[in-house]
Amino acid sequence: MADARTPRRPARPRPAPGxxxxxxxxxxxxxxxxxxxxxxxxxxLESALAHATRALAGGPDRGLAHAIAAETLRRLPDLDALIDSATRQKLPDDAKARSALRIALAQALSLGTPPHAAIATVLPLVDGGPRKLVHGVFGTLMRNGATLPEVPTLPAAVAERWRDNWGKDVAAAAARAIAAPPPIDLSYADAAPDPTKVLPDATSLAPAHGRVAAGSDVAALPGFAEGDWWVQDLAASIPARLIGRGTGIALDLCAAPGGKTLQLAAAGWQVTAVELSESRAARLRDNRERTGLSFDIAIADVLAWSPPAPAQAVLVDAPCSATGIFRRHPDVLHRAHGGIVAEMADLQARILARAADWVAPGGTLVYATCSLEPEEGEAQIERFLRDRPDFRLRAPQAGELPDGIAAEPEGWVRTLPGTLEAVGGCDGFFVARVERASA
Incomplete structure (x- = not known):
């Protein structure tokens, strides 16, 4: 392959500096x-979006910036392999030239941007010698017919960890899962309507569930303005499904963005949603107003807050590494290292221990994390049950889980890459339901 520092004449003239x-x-x-x-x-990625796009004029440009960054993160190992194949010396991982090449190649090879537009719009982002390098590497790769593999490559550390924990088939399914954004799941306030009759090309995998294609204009779908449903991954709906219907007091801890709160309210519970972040609680309020469902919101740290009375149901959707939502949020593949997992596991144990004391005798506690790390799921609930003999695990019963999802032999629920793959998959989740002994 030609040396990128002596590029041939580019197909289109690049803009002059200045x-x-x-x-x-x-x-x-x-x-x-x-x-x-x-x-x-x-x-x-979502937290950084507002600041990073503050200079952009409108929503479409912000959406484009997000799409480019997300696609780059989905394909990062393969993009870097292409870049390294076209340079004599490896560019530092944090070099601006490498980052500019990543987003240019992601556009040209995955998002369908014409190559001349992809390179012309990144060259102003670098100055001096790196500008020539970026132009040369990109031109070399385009002339040599560079492509990205159909199945993306997982970051090496992530692939090794998931192979060790779940086996090579699950790691391979995870790689397939990040090839494209997943479908969109909707949870309905009322289980009676059939979403497949009112949504074009929708499918349903559980009561009160509808699934539409990735990229659907959510706000334009029937029932959005009326508050009939909210966006919520199918796996994320399982914790509230395992609590079921009731008329007593329910607590939803670490509640935002609020899908589980809405499920509990729709199921008849008197819900208090506890959320530490005022900004995240805004999503709860928006969804409450749109759906017309009734619940209280407490802005508080669950490690310092206490409810006024014991609850018949407590849902702990604990803060976690979020590695299970990598299909929608590919940034977690590059952020969630072992240190974060250990930190989150410690926090989860403290929240779980505190929340258990708020469960009334005979009441139910559901613990859940959107994580693929056993330290945040299986190991967490095993330790809890050893420490709290007044609780016992209660496995899901027939009809409580979505079609195609089954409980593990231990009695908890674990969804993994590959679960429901033939019909669009679902996020990685761990869910366990435990009951407190009656007084």
Whole structure:
């Protein structure tokens, strides 16, 4: 392959330094900021979005910046392999030239952006010698017919951890799962309507569930304005399904964005949703207003807060590494290392121990995490049951779980990459239901 530092004549002239920037450059600059926030500072992509896109004029540009960054993160190991194949010396991982090449290649090879537009809009992001390097590497790869593999490559550390924990088939399924954004699941306030009769091309895998294609305009779907449903991954609906219907007091801890709170309210419970973040609680309020469902919101740290009375049902959707939602949030593949898993596992144990004391005798506690790490799921509940002999595990009964999802022999629920793959898959979740002994 030709040396990138002596490139052949590019197919299109590049803009002169100091001249007007090509249309769309601002969105690429925002995408570059997003990558820096995730890869260098370890921030979640969604949390970094507002600051990184603050200079953009409108929603479409913000959406484009997010799409470019997310696709780059989905394909990062393969993009880096292409870049390294076209340079004599390996570029530092945090070099701006590497980041610019990543987003240019992601656009040209995965998002369908014409190559001349992909490179023209990233060249203004680098100055001096790196500008020539970026242009040369990109041109070399395009001329040599560079492609990305159909199945993306997982980051090495993640692939090794998931192979060790779940086996090579699950790791392979995870790689297939990040090839494209997943479908969108909707949870309905009323189980009676059949979503497949009112939503074009929808499917249903459980009562009060509808699934539509990835990229659907959610706000334009029938029932959105009326508050009939909310967006919630099918696996994320399992914790509240295992609590079921009731008329007593229910607590939803660490509640935002609120899908489980809405499920409990729709099932008849008197719900208090506890959320530490005021900004995240805004989502709860928005969904409460749109759906018309009734529940209380407490802005509080569950490690310092206490309910006024014991509850018949407590749902602990604990903070976690969030590795189970990597299909929708590929940044977790690059942020959630072993240290974060250990930190989250410690926090989960403290929340779980405190929440258990709020369960009334004979009441139910459901513990859940959207994590693929056993330390945040299986190991957590095993330790809890050893420490709290007044609780026992209660396995799901027939009809409580979505079609195609079954409880593990131990009695808890574990969804993994590959679960329901033939019909669009679901997020990785761990869910366990335990009951407190009656007084």
């Amino acid at each position: 001249g007007p920037e090509p249309l769309g450059t601002a969105a690429r600059r925002a995408a570059l900021r997003l990558l820096d926030a995730v890869l260098r500072r370890g921030e979640p």
